[in-house]
Amino acid sequence: MRSLPPEERIILTRIGNEPRYWIRRYFSELQSAHHDTFFDLLDRFKALWEESRLTRIDLCFVLRLDSVGSTTPPHTITDLIGLQREQQAAQYRAVFEVDLQGKIIGSIDIGSEIEPVAVRQLSQIEEAAVFWLGPEFEIFCKGFPWTPKHKSEVLREIKSKKRRSVLSMTDYMAVLNTHFEQHVRDEARMKYWFKRNELLQPSPEELFQQSLWSFIDSEVETLEVSREPMFKDASRCDIKVIAENLDLYFIEVKWIGKSAVRKRDKDTVVGTPPHKFTVARAIDGAYQTKLYIEKNNSTEYDNRIRLGIYLVYDAYDPPQTPIAYGSEIDGFVLLKPVEFSLLSVAPSRATKGIAQAKGLVRKSARGRTHRRTSGN
Amino acid sequence: MDQQALSDVLFALVAAREHMMPGLNRTSLQRLLFLTAAVYPLTGDNWGYGFSTARFGPFNILVNQAADQLVLRGLCEFKEFGVNTDGNIRAVYRVTEIGVAQVQQITKIHSQQRRFEWIKTVTAALDIYGSSVISKIASKEPSYAEMRARNQVGGIALAKSDNRSIALIGRLAADLKKRFNVDTESVMEKLLLYFDFLSSGLLENR
Numbered sequence: 001m002r003s004l005p006p007e008e009r010i011i012l013t014r015i016g017n018e019p020r021y022w023i024r025r026y027f028s029e030l031q032s033a034h035h036d037t038f039f040d041l042l043d044r045f046k047a048l049w050e051e052s053r054l055t056r057i058d059l060c061f062v063l064r065l066d067s068v069g070s071t072t073p074p075h076t077i078t079d080l081i082g083l084q085r086e087q088q089a090a091q092y093r094a095v096f097e098v099d100l101q102g103k104i105i106g107s108i109d110i111g112s113e114i115e116p117v118a119v120r121q122l123s124q125i126e127e128a129a130v131f132w133l134g135p136e137f138e139i140f141c142k143g144f145p146w147t148p149k150h151k152s153e154v155l156r157e158i159k160s161k162k163r164r165s166v167l168s169m170t171d172y173m174a175v176l177n178t179h180f181e182q183h184v185r186d187e188a189r190m191k192y193w194f195k196r197n198e199l200l201q202p203s204p205e206e207l208f209q210q211s212l213w214s215f216i217d218s219e220v221e222t223l224e225v226s227r228e229p230m231f232k233d234a235s236r237c238d239i240k241v242i243a244e245n246l247d248l249y250f251i252e253v254k255w256i257g258k259s260a261v262r263k264r265d266k267d268t269v270v271g272t273p274p275h276k277f278t279v280a281r282a283i284d285g286a287y288q289t290k291l292y293i294e295k296n297n298s299t300e301y302d303n304r305i306r307l308g309i310y311l312v313y314d315a316y317d318p319p320q321t322p323i324a325y326g327s328e329i330d331g332f333v334l335l336k337p338v339e340f341s342l343l344s345v346a347p348s349r350a351t352k353g354i355a356q357a358k359g360l361v362r363k364s365a366r367g368r369t370h371r372r373t374s375g376n
Numbered sequence: 377m378d379q380q381a382l383s384d385v386l387f388a389l390v391a392a393r394e395h396m397m398p399g400l401n402r403t404s405l406q407r408l409l410f411l412t413a414a415v416y417p418l419t420g421d422n423w424g425y426g427f428s429t430a431r432f433g434p435f436n437i438l439v440n441q442a443a444d445q446l447v448l449r450g451l452c453e454f455k456e457f458g459v460n461t462d463g464n465i466r467a468v469y470r471v472t473e474i475g476v477a478q479v480q481q482i483t484k485i486h487s488q489q490r491r492f493e494w495i496k497t498v499t500a501a502l503d504i505y506g507s508s509v510i511s512k513i514a515s516k517e518p519s520y521a522e523m524r525a526r527n528q529v530g531g532i533a534l535a536k537s538d539n540r541s542i543a544l545i546g547r548l549a550a551d552l553k554k555r556f557n558v559d560t561e562s563v564m565e566k567l568l569l570y571f572d573f574l575s576s577g578l579l580e581n582r
């Protein structure tokens with residue numbers, strides 16, 4: 001039998017490091033009959049950790065495999081607020097006992113504020129699996145810590161049963177917003193600034209295109225998604241998506257602002273003089289996209305074009321979006337311009353005026369702000 | 377083969393109901409049964425009928441027509457139905473009580489019981505990832521993925537002798553044992569390992 005090629009080994013390493021396999025090495029009773037329940041429990045712990053670390057109230061659970069007790073409040077591990085209140089009431093000394101179904105069946109007071117070293121000792125003394133939900137997600141089995149390589153990637157790969165679903169192109173704004181929030185904003189999963197808030201990397205369009213195509217391919221329900229496919233009239237668009245219901249969407253990806261330039265004869269990238277793409281260019285592109293749609297939406301072609309999306313990333317500071325494309329574009333129902341500003345804004349600047357915007361305060365006639373009370 | 381495809385589609389709809397999946401459309405049925413067929417040699421047998429590469433994924437014409445025939449016989453029903461302006465039909469199917477009863481009859485035959493159990497097992501494994509991920513996983517099946525990468529058309533090799541999925545499962549299980557001392561003895565363990573591998577990178581946590 002031939003061995004795995006390198007890329008397959010990487011994936012298998014990540015799978016092998018998942019807690020599901022690791023914990024089972026210490027508890028043979030989990031090997032056969034409990035995959036579904038145990039799988040679900042691990043997934044729920046992970047989800048709970050992602051929520052609980054935001055409030056920084058650490059939680060800890062010891063798994064009782066042979067429990068027969070009745071439940072105690074908070075009754076399950078899904079009740080985050082209840083758990084955190086219990087932890088506060090216990091002066092941060094509680095370790096909750098759970099069964100395989102995730103029901104809370106008891107609580108242990110360890111005598112001091114819970115922290116990983118004490119928790120690890122507990123797992124050794126009790127010969128149990130203990131889950132520490134602190135700043136990090138830690139697992140200890142009989143005193144041994146779970147220490148996978150690339151832990152964050154392993155955690156990310158832990159599957160969520162029935163709680164996740166692919167997005168649909170019928171809600172294309174959710175697709176674009178989710179991609180922007182999770183993959184683009186503040187360089188979440190891709191580096192596009194050469195100089196932050198000033199200059200993009202060279203050829204930023206390719207970066208954004210690749211990222212969006214990859215996102216749609218893995219997270220959106222589609223029959224087909226292709227990059228730079230050819231239209232019937234031999235022109236090309238950036239991304240073509242055929243949704244499950246056979247509707248066709250295509251996406252043109254543009255950017256405005258300045259980018260660094262890769263020198264042709266040298267393998268160097270320079271910031272001056274930058275490449276500039278203006279609002280005028282973006283407007284030109286919108287009209288060009290309108291033309292694509294008109295030429296390729298004829299009834300003699302296979303799929304009806306459901307929508308063309310004109311996606312613009314704005315790298316200007318201050319932003320120059322929204323762009324006024326003109327009535328011809330605004331009135332063309334098959335083309336939807338969507339714009340995102342790439343500007344990274346400090347939290348203080350981003351939230352300035354937020355209280356008033358959310359209607360939490362009102363200004364008096366004298367211009368002073370007053371807190372709203374209920375019924376006001 | 378016609379009758380077997382009909383029965384398999386009916387079995388798939390019953391399995392989907394047991395896992396509270398919201399009905400299956402034609403594409404989902406194609407892909408679910410394709411994945412089921414791809415790993416069927418783990419039982420020691422061949423699936424019987426094949427799938428070929430088509431524009432939108434693995435395809436078998438009998439499977440494609442089966443759900444509508446089952447509707448005509450009252451064994452399943454439309455949960456949703458529509459016709460696109462280009463003439464393509466969009467339909468989501470779910471089994472009826474008559475269909476459930478029919479499955480109970482069919483599975484009195486041992487070979488059919490075995491087949492039904494297999495479809496249920498694979499559906500249970502895939503249910504961990506969610507019904508909507510089945511399409512994504514099917515497109516990563518090794519034989520199909522390789523043909524697509526080479527722009528090849530034709531039948532997808534799923535017979536025991538040249539089944540890339542089974543070969544992959546063997547390699548993964550051996551490597552997992554060697555490097556992590558983890559045994560994947562049961563069929564469900566092998567399926568979970570295989571689907572974990574194929575779905576790697578899909579649906580990163582949101």
